[in-house]
Amino acid sequence: MNNSNDLNINNKYKVLFVCLGNICRSPAAQGIFEHYVRENGLQDRIEADSAGTYGGHRGELPDRRMRTAALYRGFALTHQSRQVRSIDLLDFDLVIAMDDQNYEDLMHIAPSVEATHKIRRMSDFLTTRRMSYIPDPYYMGAEGFSHVLDLLEDGCQNLLNLISKAEFSK
Numbered sequence: 390m391n392n393s394n395d396l397n398i399n400n401k402y403k404v405l406f407v408c409l410g411n412i413c414r415s416p417a418a419q420g421i422f423e424h425y426v427r428e429n430g431l432q433d434r435i436e437a438d439s440a441g442t443y444g445g446h447r448g449e450l451p452d453r454r455m456r457t458a459a460l461y462r463g464f465a466l467t468h469q470s471r472q473v474r475s476i477d478l479l480d481f482d483l484v485i486a487m488d489d490q491n492y493e494d495l496m497h498i499a500p501s502v503e504a505t506h507k508i509r510r511m512s513d514f515l516t517t518r519r520m521s522y523i524p525d526p527y528y529m530g531a532e533g534f535s536h537v538l539d540l541l542e543d544g545c546q547n548l549l550n551l552i553s554k555a556e557f558s559k
């Protein structure tokens with residue numbers, strides 16, 4: 390999990406969640422992960438952000454349907470959409486793609502071979518392993534958003550456990 394990181398000056402472990410539009414899956418993953426980080430008192434040691442491979446929703450809050458579904462579970466989503474940049478792959482320690490297309494797009498913009506080693510799939514952290522990607526809920530009904538949140542809660546909890554073990558139990 391540990392990557393040498395010249396740009397990371399505050400010494401926090403930095404996680405970036407990436408999807409297509411940065412208005413549904415990745416801001417939800419960020420909000421859920423940040424919630425668990427705070428619950429575990431790790432906010433001085435870990436930080437999270439999210440971004441989209443597509444920049445068309447730049448500056449927007451998460452999709453209202455996702456904000457509503459997340460808030461119902463106690464997660465307030467306030468991130469404003471931004472497009473991912475090559476430099477993110479230097480700045481962050483771990484960059485987590487929601488699906489295979491996001492993964493390929495991130496591999497494509499990675500500025501170095503070392504940077505590609507920071508890119509993982511969110512599905513790698515699902516304890517159930519029921520899915521090989523996080524489905525895009527944008528064109529789905531309410532149950533699509535709920536399913537995505539179920540997956541992200543599981544994956545983010547497991548991700549935080551793995552980071553805590555790897556980084557903070559030395």
Ligand code: 4NP
Binds near residue numbers: 412415441
């Ligand atoms: P996300 O969902 O990648 O989970 O944020 C989408 C949001 C917007 C679009 C597609 C997917 N779009 O085509 O605008």
